[in-house]
Amino acid sequence: MWRYFLPTRVFSGSGVLKENAGLLRETGTKAFIVTGRNSARISGALDDLYEILKVIEIPHFLFDEVEENPSFDNVEAGKRALLESECDFVIAIGGGSPLDAAKAMAVLAKNPELSCKELYGGSNLMALPVIAVPTTSGTGSEVTPYSILTDSNGIKKGFGMPSIFPVLALLDPVYTLSMPWSITLATALDALSHSLEGEIVNSAQNPLVKMLSKSATEIIARTLPLVREKQDDLILRERLQYSSMIAGMVIAHTGTTAVHAAGYPLSSFKGVKHGMANAMIIPSVFERIALSSPDTVLNAIKPFDNLEELRKFLDRFDIWRDKLDISDDEVLEWSTQSERAAHNKKTPGVFDRDFYINLYRELRGN
Numbered sequence: 364m365w366r367y368f369l370p371t372r373v374f375s376g377s378g379v380l381k382e383n384a385g386l387l388r389e390t391g392t393k394a395f396i397v398t399g400r401n402s403a404r405i406s407g408a409l410d411d412l413y414e415i416l417k418v419i420e421i422p423h424f425l426f427d428e429v430e431e432n433p434s435f436d437n438v439e440a441g442k443r444a445l446l447e448s449e450c451d452f453v454i455a456i457g458g459g460s461p462l463d464a465a466k467a468m469a470v471l472a473k474n475p476e477l478s479c480k481e482l483y484g485g486s487n488l489m490a491l492p493v494i495a496v497p498t499t500s501g502t503g504s505e506v507t508p509y510s511i512l513t514d515s516n517g518i519k520k521g522f523g524m525p526s527i528f529p530v531l532a533l534l535d536p537v538y539t540l541s542m543p544w545s546i547t548l549a550t551a552l553d554a555l556s557h558s559l560e561g562e563i564v565n566s567a568q569n570p571l572v573k574m575l576s577k578s579a580t581e582i583i584a585r586t587l588p589l590v591r592e593k594q595d596d597l598i599l600r601e602r603l604q605y606s607s608m609i610a611g612m613v614i615a616h617t618g619t620t621a622v623h624a625a626g627y628p629l630s631s632f633k634g635v636k637h638g639m640a641n642a643m644i645i646p647s648v649f650e651r652i653a654l655s656s657p658d659t660v661l662n663a664i665k666p667f668d669n670l671e672e673l674r675k676f677l678d679r680f681d682i683w684r685d686k687l688d689i690s691d692d693e694v695l696e697w698s699t700q701s702e703r704a705a706h707n708k709k710t711p712g713v714f715d716r717d718f719y720i721n722l723y724r725e726l727r728g729n
């Protein structure tokens with residue numbers, strides 16, 4: 364038995380915003396635009412949106428203060444601005460940070476008595492409708508019910524509820540052309556991580572999820588080396604955007620594994636980009652899974668023939684170029700946290716504290 368649920372309407376292609384202006388009008392009467400400092404402007408998405416909102420006569424309020432790895436305080440500031448603005452729908456433009464922050468703001472605005480912390484209680488809360496316009500190709504947040512935020516102790520954690528599936532995902536590959544190579548690489552590796560991890564969790568039980576993850580892994584493996592050589596190729600950019608979205612559809616059903624849990628401290632405390640952190644960790648986690656479930660791993664990593672090939676692929680992008688400066692205390696603290704993460708329950712094999720201690724020591728070179 365299997366199930367699939369995705370309430371997000373997805374539209375893709377060059378000029379998709381202008382072509383679908385009517386859908387924005389259907390969603391609400393005043394738009395709260397959520398973005399970071401740069402990507403919405405540099406990509407051209409914000410200018411396009413302003414033009415469209417003017418034509419369809421929808422007033423708007425701009426909140427452009429989303430940080431990388433948005434904190435609870437950052438989201439609470441957005442909540443206050445959203446409530447004061449009296450907007451009735453949210454348009455998120457950017458990478459995972461603005462999209463995830465916007466989702467949390469949309470729930471908090473609908474439930475103003477709650478704080479960010481209380482989003483993690485497991486309740487299914489209502490939210491304002493969110494429209495997602497991604498400018499990176501990795502997070503998949505445009506089609507997931509998740510939001511990953513950073514708490515007051517600097518720890519990244521995610522919450523999920525059906526109401527934060529975006530109502531609409533508008534994917535224009537043109538908006539991803541301005542991504543520098545470092546962001547293109549990190550976000551694509553996040554998407555690869557989603558498809559590989561999702562298939563480990565799925566273990567071929569859900570044929571639709573399997574089809575999506577297989578396709579996403581293949582496209583990323585084939586396309587990423589080509590994009591490095593031709594970064595202004597719109598067709599290649601479109602393929603990456605598509606693969607990232609379908610990898611998002613995968614984790615919308617499976618969640619992520621020990622790879623994500625172990626990677627979060629590297630981003631929170633060492634500034635490693637989320638996708639790069641995942642890529643550094645994938646081989647070790649998959650080698651561990653292979654100890655107990657070798658066939659599951661071989662199935663999940665196709666088209667890579669084996670883990671050595673997957674490692675070589677990642678090595679082509681200098682994933683392990685710099686050894687991380689991680690103290691003994693950090694190794695122990697992060698290992699305790701990672702061992703407690705709910706992600707381990709979904710990951711086949713034994714992921715105890717010793718595993719994580721060895722993993723973090725390996726990443727620092729001893």
Ligand SMILES: [Fe+2]
Nearest residue numbers: 502553623637
């Ligand atoms: Fe991720």
